[in-house]
Amino acid sequence: MDxxxxxxGNDWDRSLETDMMxxxxxxxxxxxxxxxxxxxDLDCFYAQxxxxxxxxxxxxxxxxxxxxxxxxxxxxxxxxxxxxxxSVSDALEKCPQLVxxxxxxxxxxxxxxxxxxxxxxxxxxxxxRLGFDENYMDVTEMVERRLKETIQxxxxxxxxxxxxxxxxxxxxxxxxxxAIGSVxxxxxxxxxxxxxxxxxxxxxxxNKLLAKxxxxxxxxxxxxxxxxxxxAELMGSLTGLSKVPGIxxxxxxxxxxxxxxxxxDLQSFPLPDLVKEFGEGMAQRIQNLVxxxxxxxxxxxxxxxxxxxxxxxxxxxxxxxxxxxxEELLINLTERMNKDGxxxxxxxxxxxxxxxxxxxxxxxxxxSDAVPQLxxxxxxxxxxxxxxxxxxxxxxxxxxxxxxxxKSSGKSSITSFFSQKSLSASQEVDSDLHDLPxxxxxxxxxxxxxxxxxxxxxxxxxxSVKSLITPKSSALPNAPVPVYSEETNTDIKEPSLMSGVCxxxxxxxxxxxxxxxxxxxxxxxxxxxxxxGSGEVNNRPTEYLYPAEHxxxxxxxxxxxxxxxxxxxxxxxxxxxxxxxxxxxxITHLNPELITPTKNPDFQQANQALHSDAPANVDPYVFSQxxxxxxxxxxxxxxxxxxxxxIPSKHSSKTSNGRNKKATPKNSxxxxxxxxxxxxxxxxS
DNA sequence: AAGCAATAG
DNA sequence: GGTTCTATTGCTT
Numbered sequence: 001m002d003x004x005x006x007x008x009g010n011d012w013d014r015s016l017e018t019d020m021m022x023x024x025x026x027x028x029x030x031x032x033x034x035x036x037x038x039x040x041d042l043d044c045f046y047a048q049x050x051x052x053x054x055x056x057x058x059x060x061x062x063x064x065x066x067x068x069x070x071x072x073x074x075x076x077x078x079x080x081x082x083x084x085x086x087s088v089s090d091a092l093e094k095c096p097q098l099v100x101x102x103x104x105x106x107x108x109x110x111x112x113x114x115x116x117x118x119x120x121x122x123x124x125x126x127x128x129r130l131g132f133d134e135n136y137m138d139v140t141e142m143v144e145r146r147l148k149e150t151i152q153x154x155x156x157x158x159x160x161x162x163x164x165x166x167x168x169x170x171x172x173x174x175x176x177x178x179a180i181g182s183v184x185x186x187x188x189x190x191x192x193x194x195x196x197x198x199x200x201x202x203x204x205x206x207n208k209l210l211a212k213x214x215x216x217x218x219x220x221x222x223x224x225x226x227x228x229x230x231x232a233e234l235m236g237s238l239t240g241l242s243k244v245p246g247i248x249x250x251x252x253x254x255x256x257x258x259x260x261x262x263x264x265d266l267q268s269f270p271l272p273d274l275v276k277e278f279g280e281g282m283a284q285r286i287q288n289l290v291x292x293x294x295x296x297x298x299x300x301x302x303x304x305x306x307x308x309x310x311x312x313x314x315x316x317x318x319x320x321x322x323x324x325x326x327e328e329l330l331i332n333l334t335e336r337m338n339k340d341g342x343x344x345x346x347x348x349x350x351x352x353x354x355x356x357x358x359x360x361x362x363x364x365x366x367x368s369d370a371v372p373q374l375x376x377x378x379x380x381x382x383x384x385x386x387x388x389x390x391x392x393x394x395x396x397x398x399x400x401x402x403x404x405x406x407k408s409s410g411k412s413s414i415t416s417f418f419s420q421k422s423l424s425a426s427q428e429v430d431s432d433l434h435d436l437p438x439x440x441x442x443x444x445x446x447x448x449x450x451x452x453x454x455x456x457x458x459x460x461x462x463x464s465v466k467s468l469i470t471p472k473s474s475a476l477p478n479a480p481v482p483v484y485s486e487e488t489n490t491d492i493k494e495p496s497l498m499s500g501v502c503x504x505x506x507x508x509x510x511x512x513x514x515x516x517x518x519x520x521x522x523x524x525x526x527x528x529x530x531x532x533g534s535g536e537v538n539n540r541p542t543e544y545l546y547p548a549e550h551x552x553x554x555x556x557x558x559x560x561x562x563x564x565x566x567x568x569x570x571x572x573x574x575x576x577x578x579x580x581x582x583x584x585x586x587i588t589h590l591n592p593e594l595i596t597p598t599k600n601p602d603f604q605q606a607n608q609a610l611h612s613d614a615p616a617n618v619d620p621y622v623f624s625q626x627x628x629x630x631x632x633x634x635x636x637x638x639x640x641x642x643x644x645x646x647i648p649s650k651h652s653s654k655t656s657n658g659r660n661k662k663a664t665p666k667n668s669x670x671x672x673x674x675x676x677x678x679x680x681x682x683x684x685s
Numbered sequence: 686a687a688g689c690a691a692t693a694g
Numbered sequence: 695g696g697t698t699c700t701a702t703t704g705c706t707t
Contacts, residue, residue, distance in 0.1 A: 045694090066698045085696055106699065131694035131701075248692045249695060281704095301702085310699060346687085363690090398699085403687095 036181040037298060038137040039211035040188065042116065042200040043220035045133035047074040049112050050101045052197050061095050063088075064103035067312065071103055075220060104311075106132070115196055120188060121300075128208075128298045133200075136208050137188075138298035143180045160186040161202070161223035164214050165230040175227055178204055182225045189223065209294035210234065212245055231292040238263045246289050254278070266290045303404075307340065308348075309333045310398035315354070319379070319388050322397065326378045329399045334374070337401055344401030347374065349381040352396035363396070 042048065046064040051057045051074060061077035063070040070091045073082045081094040091098055103109070113132040120127045126138040157171040160182040171179040185202040192198050202223035203215025213234055214226040226234060241247050241255060241263060254277060260266050266274075267290050274283035288294065309329040316322055326349070337344060352363045378399060386392050 041694095069697045071698060085698090087697085104699075110700090129701090132699095133694070245693075250691060253695095279705095304701070306701065308700065312698065348688090396698095400701095 035138060035140045035206050036143045036177050037205055037208055037211045038139055038185050039203040039215045040135045040200055041215050042133040042198055044072045044074055046072050046103050046109055048198055049109050057099060061098045063091055063098050063100050065100045066104050116192060119192060119195060125300060126298050127300055129301050136298045139181055139184050143177050146180055159225055162218050164217055164224050164226045165233055178225050185223050207294040208296055209245060209289060210292055235263055235292045244289050247286055263290045306400055306402035307333060307336050308398055308400035310396060312396040316394045317392055322382055325397050326399060327375060330374050333399055333401060342404040342406050345403035345405055347377055348400040349378050350398035351385060351394050354393035354395050
């Protein structure tokens with residue numbers, strides 16, 4: 001508010017005073033600016049979900065394990081000294097009887113999480129998620145209504161749960177709204193318990209920051225209200241800046257340089273000096289935060305804006321391993337995307353490299369639009385980041401779909417791109433050939449159809465969807481796969497895309513991927529194309545089911561103004577608990593259908609420069625990376641038969657930055673870094 | 686608008 | 695600074 005130039009004295013006191021005056025002033029005048037914000041925080045969320053799934057666990061010390069750590073544990077385990085984020089070995093030392101449940105697959109947690117959000121939204125639409133186990137709710141209006149509608153005698157009211165800093169408080173005119181908020185918080189906690197079986201804590205205050213901070217005062221399964229007059233006490237009780245939501249590691253490091261380590265330090269630090277280090281906006285924000293001031297609104301989130309999947313590991317150092325891991329991630333992601341019903345417009349690959357000084361940080365990412373071939377594109381992004389000719393050591397891979405777009409009735413080029421059908425029958429290749437016993441390679445066509453056809457095209461007969469989705473039995477290697485082309489009306493445009501690619505390829509092998517395989521495996525695969533391998537089928541237990549709608553109707557996107565009709569249920573109710581299974585058995589092999597027309601002049605030019613005999617879809621950069629003998633072989637090939645493949649365009653000019661360069665040594669002209677359709681040509685021959 | 690850093694649970 | 699698996703927001707370009 002009044003941030004005049006005078007930088008005298010104590011900014012902290014002034015801030016608090018200002019805040020108080022606002023509150024009091026508004027009380028006198030309108031009081032409308034006083035919000036009532038609730039914060040809900042489920043108790044040891046993952047552990048509760050597992051205890052619901054298996055009630056026998058309730059009486060046992062339970063730890064949820066991800067890799068080698070206990071991410072959370074139930075209260076039985078806590079009583080025995082187990083804590084969050086403890087290593088499994090430490091935890092077992094403390095508590096030998098600890099029962100461990102793997103928690104790397106978040107499906108069940110995610111589903112339950114959205115049920116909680118939906119339940120809250122059924123009482124009031126203003127619900128903001130924070131992670132899987134927390135929700136903010138702005139109940140200001142609801143409180144106001146209840147205050148008026150129910151002719152409430154103040155004497156009939158009492159605070160439910162605790163009131164921060166008090167053993168007992170009378171409800172008076174100044175705090176009625178918070179008192180009503182506490183009643184609502186209790187009602188919602190009760191509703192969550194009776195309908196979902198989950199317990200949790202709640203905080204009641206006048207802003208998000210304070211509601212969150214106060215909600216943890218009494219745990220578990222309790223709630224606390226913060227009266228405005230206790231704000232300074234609450235903030236002062238925090239043991240360090242790390243306890244202030246919104247002040248993270250990086251910010252703390254910078255503050256440390258200024259000698260600021262405690263909440264008080266930052267409260268009393270001159271704002272102008274803070275501005276020098278952080279800039280106007282940030283400086284004001286963090287100083288407000290430590291004073292308990294937070295004007296940020298409760299923003300309903302609607303469906304997620306991105307879906308990602310990742311895995312971490314000790315070491316991945318070959319492109320083959322990268323490929324397999326990405327494939328695994330893509331399977332889960334594409335299934336989730338399918339259930340979501342929207343379409344991703346961008347794909348992002350993120351890696352974490354091992355470095356001795358910085359073992360777990362340092363994530364680097366590249367993204368690209370128009371998701372043409374998922375796996376191939378992933379590998380392309382990978383190469384954009386990592387020079388595979390040099391040794392590398394990754395400890396994490398993440399694949400993310402974002403830029404999600406609702407249904408779309410077939411207008412945008414991207415949209416129609418995704419809905420292209422007409423891929424010929426897919427062929428499955430026995431992956432035993434490359435050390436992946438019992439894995440099944442699905443064609444990219446399968447994947448695309450699984451993801452994008454069922455929900456997005458009303459004309460799609462459910463049956464074909466089903467047959468596509470029930471993988472195994474019906475999808476034996478080389479078994480015919482239902483073809484959709486016919487009914488997908490509008491999508492068929494761009495026939496040029498299909499020609500060459502869809503019909504001439506003998507196998508649904510992604511060229512880029514193929515290229516990465518060792519030579520002997522490449523040869524074996526080529527053999528298999530004519531032999532039809534009999535890979536073990538994956539035994540996915542159930543067929544694909546559309547998620548039971550969880551009354552998502554409530555999710556009227558506030559910000560996604562557009563009709564997000566479909567995406568009906570964005571909570572992923574997993575029809576089956578296949579996540580685990582899925583990890584173990586299928587591998588998706590994307591085929592090169594999706595080659596997209598090249599519309600990028602830059603690319604064309606570069607391509608020309610490369611060689612006039614090269615098909616238009618050949619990426620000069622990729623081409624340049626091939627062994628010399630392969631290059632000449634290809635050129636020979638091209639002179640004889642000119643395949644009609646197209647290449648994804650998009651993304652041409654400026655993709656380079658510092659890191660890029662280092663990742664892609666020579667070849668500064670790798671403008672678009674288009675895909676390697678090169679090998680698909682190779683295969684066709 | 687895209688890419689990424691920072692933040693959080 | 696744990697660690698893991700996400701997801702969002704807001705600089706920066």
